[in-house]
Amino acid sequence: MDLEKIVKMLIECCGVEGWWPSNDPFEISVQAILTQNTNWKNVMKATKNLKEKGLIDPKRMYEAPLEVLEDAIRPAGFYKLKAKRLKEFLEFVMTRLDGDITRLRNIPMEDARNMLLSVHGIGKETADTILLFALNLPIMVVDAYTKRVLRRLGFDMPNNYDEIRKMLEKASPKKDAKTYKLLHSAFDELAKNYCKKKTPICSKCPLEKYCKKLI
């Protein structure tokens, strides 16, 4: 089977609109860092704590003592590490973007990506998550679920992140942010709901026969 067809089915059958449960670019960026190798439910607890302390704000978070930040994000795990990473990110946002992450939309996406990658603690997946979900820019995000689903469907995967990303972008019917968001959500929903719980979520769509391979 070819990748273009699978990608199309994934988008149509399993894609979820509004999948990232936030609309605020800064909040999404923070969550992108908090979710590194971490259960999403724990990220939501950390987010709630940050909101209660009024820290979902670049200036306030930048100025908050490290211990306060650590305490708020503790449920998300790796909390000392991530508090430092958030600080590094905020240093970047405050000094290079005047406190406004959306300013990255004003420069070519490749340049924005490289700037994000220069921040200590932001790797390719986190950078691309910020570009796609926080800034609505057209770039595909590859994560552990993406690789797992593709592997189980029988595609032999390059293990280079950017090669996988470009492979998916090439196979996508449209090269826009909306489509990439749907595709990413589809991989994650499929991996979580089907691979794990083994409950079919596509019983009436053409993907069903491929879903059986995902168990």
Next chain:
DNA sequence: AGCCAGGCCTGCC
């Protein structure tokens, strides 16, 4: 009760 989660960096080779 363990195993694992929406990665990234370091330090080795």
Next chain:
DNA sequence: GGCAGGCATGGC
């Protein structure tokens, strides 16, 4: 340029 080890909490 690849890969093990460390980071840490809460879910299931």
